[in-house]
Amino acid sequence: CRKLDQPITREYTDAAYWRTNDDALAALSSCYENMSNDGYFFGDEALSDNAYVSGDGFNAVSKIANGAYDPSNGRVTAEWGYRYTCIRKCNVVVLNIDKVPGMDSTLKHRILAEARFIRAYSYFQLVNWYGNVPFYTDLITIDAAKTIGRTDKAQILDFIQSELTDIRSSLPVNNYTGTAGGYAEKDKGRITRGAAIALSARVHLFKSEWQGAVDDCEKLIGNTTNGTYGLMGNYSDIFTTANEYNNEVILDLQYGGGRTFSSQRSFLPQTVALLRSVLVPTQDLVDDYVMLNGKGIAESGSGYDENDPYKNRDPRFEATILHDKSTITDFDGKVQTILTQPGSNPSTNSIDDQGASPTGYYFYKYYDRTASNYNSSLNLIMIRYADVLLMYAEAKNELGQLDAAIWNQTIRALRVRAKFTDAGATEFPGGTKEVLQTIVRRERRAELAFEGIRPFDIRRWKIADVVLNKPVRGIKVTSGAFTKDPNGYIIVENRIFSNPKHYLWPVPTFEHDQNANLGQNDLW
Amino acid sequence: QVAFASNMEHPSAGQQVKDTEKPLENRISLQVNNELLAHVLERIEQQTPFVFVYSNDEIKAAQKVSLNVKDKKLAEVLEMILSPLDIRFEMINNKIILRQGGETATYTGVEDVTVNGRVVNNKGEGIPNINVRLQGSSIGTITNDQGFFTLKIPAGQSNGTLVCSSVGYIPSEVGIAGRTNITIMLTADSKDLGEVVVTAYGSQQKKQVTAAINTISSKDLQGRPVTNMFQALQGQAPNLILQQNTAEPGATLTMNIRGVGSLTGNTPLIIIDGVQAGTTGLQNLNPYDVESISVLKDAASSAIYGSQAANGVVYITTKRGTKDGKPGVQYNAMYGWQTPTTLPRNVEAWEYMTLKDEALVNSGKTPQYSPEDIAYWQKRGSEPAMLHEMLRKTTPQQSHNLSLTGGGKNSSYLISLGYLDQGNMLQNKYVNQDFYYKRYNARTNLSVDVSKYVKVNANIAYTKSYYRTQQPDIGFLMRDAMRTPRIYPVKDSLGNYVVPALSSGNVIAALDLGGYNMREEDNLLGGIDVTINPVKHLSFNFNASGNYKINDNISRVNKYSYAPYYTTANPPIYNQLSESSYKDRNTNVYATAEYENTFGEHYVKAQVGARSDATNEFYGLRASRYGTTNLDDQYAIGGGYIPKPDGSYDYSSIGTYNDITNPNLYALNSLFGRVNYVYNDKYMAEFTWRYDGSSKLAPGHRWQFFPAFSLGWRVTDEKFMEDLKRYGNVKLRYSWGQVGNSNIGGYNYLARVTLNPNKYAFNNSPSQGADFSAYNETLQWEISTMSNYGVDVDLLNNKISASFDYFNKNTTGIYLFQVVPGTAGTGSSLQNVGKVQNKGWELSVSYRAKTGGFNHTLTANLSDNLNKVIRYGEQSIQGSDFTYIIKEGFPIASYYGYKSNGLYQNLDDIKNAPAVPFAYNQQVMPGDVRYIDRNKDGKIDANDRYVFGNPFPRYTFGFTYAVNWKNFDFSMFWQGVGKRSQFLRGDIVEAFHNNEDHAFVQHLDRWTPTNPEATYPRLTIGTADANNFAYSDYWLFDTKYLRLKNLQFGYTLPHDILSAIKVQSVRVYFTSQNLLTITPKRFRQLGVDPEFTQYDDKLSNANYNPIAGRNYPNASTFSFGLDLKF
Known part of the structure; x- marks a missing residue:
């Protein structure tokens, strides 16, 4: 007769936990893991005018992008639960x-600071998508979660801001030498003081608090007390496994050590990654890359030739996007030429093919050729120094302070690094705040394309109802029976973005069904 | 005239034989020790009016015999003395004539042969009033009170056949084969009220049964081309409901009794000869070994099993030998072919092109095919559908069974061997792989009377099963095959596998080249049962049993390529060989003490017992090898790397990885008891209790007391009912009882921390992560309380018998992983919540009739059950492929979504329509599904949802008609569901689902301006389908069905042929399973089998495949069978 008290042998019980530093660090690692993932990182790009997802890939983001969604949408539902799961994990660390x-x-305060950063980041994502959301910092009971109301977005943003300020002093910097105030080598990938400051700058920017953003950026630009940051020599080198932890990186999602992701199979040409290409760049993104002379393609004197459209373009374009006749070295080391025009031979990557890109473009940035079985262990950069420079330029311009000095410190530096040489591109153009705003925003789009930034930028700039309220276009074609716009560009799908309704996601039905106190966003 | 021969003129059943006509009933006492036979016979003559007549030449009267009998019947005494000496006796007037048995034949030429015999039941007790007839003649008699009979048969017929039959028994045919003394065993037909019913920890006379119990006899299962017992049980008992998640060879079915009351599993407790066998035990049971099955349905009958029996009990008794039985050998064989019952039908090539273009244009996209393409394919014709090429049309299946039964004076035995080989439909003509399900069964059942006081039963069954299957998952194969339009052949003219444009490969290549999975299962199930009767009325029973299972899995992934085709397909790029082994052990011990006595009209039985069950589950070994070069099965060749437990790979070493994880250990300890009281066979009462302790529950909530009682009243035995008694019997039953359920995983009451060594990475090194589970520190029993009202009726001397039961089952404290708002940020924990009611009724009727030479049997059962959530608190809505709701007043897991109201026909319709914010471009179009704006706020949103149905089968029924005529027999068994609906989604419903390339025949009837009455909305592709494929009742299908589950036609060879070949009986037959199915047209068109369900026994959405029509098809089977008895 066996006893009823049977030992649990496969798992720990809570009662036996929180005994060692490693216990706390393991609980913290779970927070990190829940900070973001490759699906959100890449898939969200299709919630902007940079990219398009065909079919139901990336949790059917396309349904959101073209306005065909309601509060029961799977992506809208998933994000809510995902963020609160992370918040709870952080609260567990903080409270235990x-x-x-x-x-x-020192270690205790560092761990606390890391957890508080991740919690702040999660709340930041929540308010950006949903506006007002439930807010708490305790281990909320399930019953309480069924009655809690929503807290004003501004109040949560204030909390985020104060947290990011509060934790700075407890966070080591990015020297990775293990000396006082710096992380050890083994801790590469943890939240640094620089990350807390950079995220704080981003929050200010999203709140249009230009001076706050400037102040934060200046703590990182030309100032090494909060970490040593700079630009990589070569733009495309930033996104390679060989250059992980380079000094441009401020915060990145960690992969490696057996942790991998497979998203690149969805955006590379099907001849490279052997899967249908579903996450693809739009013609709109392509058109926004300037010419080598710094002019937009539509500007007079740009030298843009619609029949040879990829010539003399921003070098970052080639580092980000594959177009007709681009070459790529595939996983087997073979150099492939990508042909996307209809009637190409072979037609495998051309828009005629059902599994090929429907726009005629492919993403190239974040292609990890060292991946084993397509599964990449490349870190995904959430904040990098170039972003700080661009935030600084933007804030300064909004304050009416973007001058040649600031320009040279920011946009010129980025363009020189990108290998622009024409003075038209590198020298301060001058002009009104509005003219410069266009240039700064376009620069930001080109520099940070496919890095998960654009979907939030178009929402805070309130231009989403313009850029997402028109068809997704692909390449210009001259042959074949395609649905085209008057200029001959393929129309892939129409998009609708209702202003102001679609600037916020609705409270998910799943949540609303369980908690009537949540209310609903306007017009939903 | 001979006394018994007088019965020959009146062979009718039921005739009362008066005492004076039963001279062999004379009782004598005799004590002789080693005396001469002649003297013994003399002493008998002194006690009776008979004289013995015999020839001294023939009968050696000097033989010595010993005997000690007291007050025994003459016939029995004569048997005892004469049988061992092979002397036959026959009575003529007051003379008893003795003859030496072996030389009977010398008389056959000159006069009739007298055959003496006895008809006994399976306990060796004589059965009175059995009709014994010489086949093909009018010669017959009936047995006396002790089951004896004497029959004179013409000399030439001494190799003929005796047919024994009576209402309540399965007719038996026995070859005389020259014998003059024959013992014939008849098996009670379990439909009869006179039978003995196996109940929990014992058995009971059916007429005394007061609980809701159905029995199924081996006869009901005979000749069915089933591959496991699950299939055999379908439709056999009312409210014993079986449905399928998948029909892959070797798959089990989901089973419940009286519906679904729990969300943690509704599978009944399965017991085989007292051994707790589980679904594995049932799956591995050789159907030929089954003697009878009791289905214990109400709390009163199952409560004594306590917590394991909250969902009822299926108690299976296997066949045994008979004591003093002549060794009998039986061989059964069946060979047949399986074919899919139904399959989705892809449209013709040109139709596909037309539909695809239409969908693209409707979605604002560019058409893909030109009119020339379409015209070309219309002229050329289509390629065969990939799906129909992938699944073989005739797949063989065979089974063989050999059994040996017999016994000595104090013991009996059964030894049986079984073999089943079910081919796999996926092993099509292109595939150079063996896919199959094979099962080898061996069973030994022994019964030994060690002494007058001690009886031992030992059963041991060993099963070895092989499940050899394809490497890719069936769901992917079905999906990709279904998605292939009929413009792609399987292979091109050079013999290379063709890869369809959007496909991730060629499904048939994946079958042919992709490798295999092999699961070997060893299952040893057995028990020893010792009964000790130290004194009269008192008995002790000790039982120890175990169920031990080992699974060995081999997975072989082969590297292959589609060269020269260029493809997005992703065939494996490494060879891989993985092995794993899993062990599972259950042991049960119990002991009971029982007192049974009769005091005048009072019958009393009391029982107490104690029981302990223990479960160990653990993994043994896991090992895996990868390599880019070939690996052989012994890992001999090839480099590669080894996966480590954290999911990373060890590139440095070559070897295997051992992973011994700790076991999960569970225990369940119980005390139980039962009291039965019967007065005058008229009033019956039973009380049972059980006190259970489960290790899975929170300390302080582990022990629970479960009482039950039942009452019975045989109304027609009352004096005032005497007038009605001659028409039949009526018994009323009532029962009430409680049972508990702790059928959950262990440790749910503990806050647990799960460590994952590879949760995150810093500096490219794995970092361990900890996750904290939700838990419930007051986790306690889920308790069902069930009342049952029943009536049993038998009419016209059992020609008609019927039972009706009504039940009401309330389950409280239901285990539920509560749905947690995302806001809480935590997983859900197992809770005891709410109350669910299951109400239903059951009717079963059987009727026997004889018209001319035809013997007809009709049996039918019909039942209904519906659950309803009585108390739940807040409603819970869940699901991803469709939504379902748990809400007070509705069945558990009801479908939830929009209600549709036809299709929009024109722009005027749309102008007046509510806004549909989730529609593509927020705009519906003519031909789109229209939803009802429930709250009339001008837009369709979450507030407009309805509860619109549930997946539970209602009005389930089974109907059997059997008839035999001369040597022919025929039977058909219909089974079905009277009301049921199912929500279907994905490929099977949506043309061009998820931008894929498929369309089926039902999509031809799509809406177009010229086809306004269409059953399918306008064709769309991509996100343009957002409106039409919202969760709505438009995609709810009526899936009631009527199915000819089994049809049999048999012929038994006449005995004059058999005697020549020394065979006792031979039956050849044709049998077919799932021959014919009738379902509503809209569902039938889809090509999905109606028996499939997406739910497992926990009502969780276990399997997406059934929803999307991606199941391995159910099979129609056509078989020929042979039954031989030696």
Whole structure:
């Protein structure tokens, strides 16, 4: 007769946890893991005018992009739960760390700061998508979660801001030498003081608090007390496994050590990654890359030739996008020429093919040729120094302070790094705030394309109802029976973005069904 | 005239034989020790009016015999003395004539042969009033009170056949084969009220049964080309409901009794000869070994099994030998072919092109095919559908069974061997792989009377099963095959596999080249049962049993390529060989003490027992090898790397990885008891209780007491009912009881921390992560309370018998992983919540009739059950492929979504329509599905949802008609569901689902301006389908069905042929399973089998395949069978 008290042998119980530093660090690693993932990182690009997803890929983001969604949408539902799961994990760390006996105070405050950063980041994502959301910092009970109301977005943003300020002093910098105030080599990938400052700058920017953004950026630009940052020599080198942890990186999602992602199979040409290409760049993004002379393609004197459209373009274009006749070295080391025009031979990557890109373009940035079985262990960069420079330029311009000095420190530096040489591109153009705003925004789009930034930029700039309220276009074709716009560009799909309704996602039906106190966003 | 021979003129059943006509009933006492036979016979003559007549030449009267009998019947005494000496006796007037048995034949030429015999039941007790007839003649008699009979048959017929039959017993035919003394065993037909019913920890006379119990006899299962017992049980008992998630060879079915009351599993407790066998045990059971099945349905009958029996009990008794039985050998064989019952039908090539273009244009996109393309394919004709090429039309299946039964004076045995080989439909003509399900069964059942006081039963069954299947998952294969339009052949003219444009490969290539999975399962199931009767009325029973299972899995992934085709397909790029082994052990021990006595009109039985069950589950070994070069099965060749437990790879070493994880250990300890009381065979009462402790529940909530009682009243035995008694019997039953359920995973009451060594990475090194599970520290029993009202009727001497039951089952504290708002940020924990009611009724009727030479049997059962959530608190809505709701007043897991109201026909319709914010471009079009704006706020949103149905089968029925005539027999068994609906989605419903390339025949009837009455909305592709494929009742299908589950036609060879070849009986037959199915047209068109369900027994959405029509098809089977008895 066996006893009823059977030992649990496969898992720990909570009662036996929080005994060592490693226990706390393991709980913290779970927070990191829930900060973001490759699906959101890449898929969200299709929530902007940079990219398009065909079919139901990336949790059917296309349904959101073309306005065919309601509060029961799977993507809208998933994001809510995903963020609160992370917030709870962070709260677990924050509320339990004191249980660990004899923990070094520096380590304790570092762990607390890391968890608080991740919690702040999660709330930041929540308010950006949903506006007002439930807000708490305790281990909310399930019953309480069924009655909690929503807190004003501004109040949550204030919390985020104060957290990001508060934790700075507890966070080591990015020197990775293990000396005082710096992380050890083994801690590469953790939240740094620089990350807290950069995220704070981003929050200010999203709140149009230009001076706050400037102040934060200046803590990182030309100032090494909060970490040593700079630009990589070569733009495309930033996104390679060989250059992980380069000094342009401020915050990145960690892959490696057996942790991998497979998203690149969805955006590379099907002849390279052997899967249908569903996440693809739009003609709109392609058109926004300037010419080598710094002019937009539509500007007079740009030298743009619609029949040879990829000539003399921003070098970052080639580093980001594959177009007709681009070459790519595939996983087997073979150089492939990508042909996307209809009637190409072979037609495998051309828009005639059902599995090929429907726009005639492919993403190339973040192609990891070292991936084993297509599964990449490349870190995904959430904040990099170039972003800080661009935020700085933007904030300064909004303050009416974008002058040649600031220009040279920011946009010129980025363009020189991108290998622009024409003075038309590198020298301060001058002009009104509005003219410069266009240039700064376009620069931001080109520099940070396919890095998950654009979907939020078009929403905070309130241009989403313009750029997302028109068809997704692909390449210009001269043959074949395609649905085309008057200029001969393929129309892939129409998009609708209702202003102001679509600037916020609705409270998901799943949540609303369980908590009537949540209310609903306007017009939903 | 001979006394018994007088019965020959009146062979009718039921005739009362008066005492004076039963001279062999004379009782004598005799004590002789080693005396001469002649003296013994003399002493008998002194006690009876008979004289013995015999020839001294023939009968050696000097033989010595010993005997000690007291007050025994003459016939029995004569048997005892004469049988061992091979002396036959026959009575003429007051003379008993003795003859030496072996030389009977010398008399056959000159006069009739007298055959003496006895008809006994399976306990060796004589059965009175059995009709014994010489086949093909009018010669017959009936047995006396002790089951004896004597029959004179013409000399030439001494190799003929005796047919024994009576209402309540399965007719038996026995070859005389020259014998003059024959013992014939008849098996009670379990439909009869007179039978003995196996109940929990014992058995009971059916007439005394007060609980809701159905029995199924081996006869009901005979000749069915089923591959496991699940299939055999379908439709056999009312409210025993079986449905399928998948029909892959070797797959089990989901089973419930009286519906679904729990969300943690509704599978009944399965017991085989007292051994707790589980679904594995049932799956591995050789159907030929089954003697009878009791289905214990109400709490009163199952409560004594306590917590394991909250969902009822299926108690299976296997066949045994008979004591003093002559060794009998039986061989059964069946060979047949399986073919899919139904399959989705892809449209013709040109139709596909037309539909695809139409869908693209409707979605604002560019058409893909030119009119010239379409015209070309219309002229050329289509390629065969990939799906129909992938699934073989005739797939063989065979089974063989050999059994040996017999016994000595104190023991009996059964030894049986079984073999089943079910081919796999995926092993089509292109495939150079063996896919199959094979099962080898061996069973030994022994019964030994060790002494007058001690009886031992031992059963042991060993099963070895092989499941050899394809490497890719069936769902992917079906999906990709279904998605292939009929413009692609399987292979091109050079013999290369062709890859369809959007496909991730060629499904048939994946079958042919992709490798295999092999699962070997060893299952040892057995038990020893010892009964000790130290004194009269008192008995002790000790039982120890176990169920031990080992699964060995081999997965072989082969590298292959589609060269010269260029493809997006992703065939495996490494060879891979993985092995794993899993062990599972259950042991049960119990002991009971029982007192049974009769005091005048009072019958009393009392029982107490104790029981302990233990479960260990653990993985043994997992190992895997990868390599870019070839690997052989012994890992001998090839480099490669080894996966580590954290999911990363060890590139440095070559070897295997061992992963011994700790076991999960569970325990369940119980005390139980039962009291039965019967007065005058008229009033019956039973009380049972059980006190259960489960290790899976929170401390302080582990022990629970479960009482039950039942009452019975045989109304027609009352004096005032005497007038009605001659028409039949009526018994009323009532029962009430509680049972508990702790059928959940362990440790749910503990806050657990799950460590994942590879949760995150810093500096490209794995970092361990910890996750905290939700838990419930007050986790307690889920308790069902069931009342049952029943009536049993038998009419016209059992010609008609019927039972009706009504039940009401309330389950409280239902285990539910509560749906947690995302806001909480935590997983859900197992809770005891709410209350669910299951109400239903059951009717079963059987009727026997004889018209001319035809013997007809009709049996039918019909039942209904519906659950309803009585108390739940807040409603819970869940699901991803469709939504369902748990809400007070509705069945658990009801479908939830929009209600449709036809299709929009024109722009005027749309102008007046509510806004549909989730539609593509927020604009519906003519031909789109129209939803009802429930709250009339001018837009369709979450507030407009309805509960619009549920997946539970209602009005389930089974109907059997059997008839035999001369040597022919025929039977058909219909089974079905009277009301049921199912929500279907994905490929099977949506043309061009997810931008794919498929369209089926039902899509031809799509809406166009010229086809306004269409059954399918306008064709769309991509996100343009957002409106039409919202969760709505438009995609709810009526899936009731009527199915000819089994049809049999048999012929038994006449005995004059058999005697020549020394065979006792031979039956050849044709049998067919799932021959014919009738379903509503809209569902039938889809080509999906109606028996499929997406739910597992926990009502969780276990399997997406059934929803999307991606199941391995159910099979129609056509078989020929042979039954031989030696």
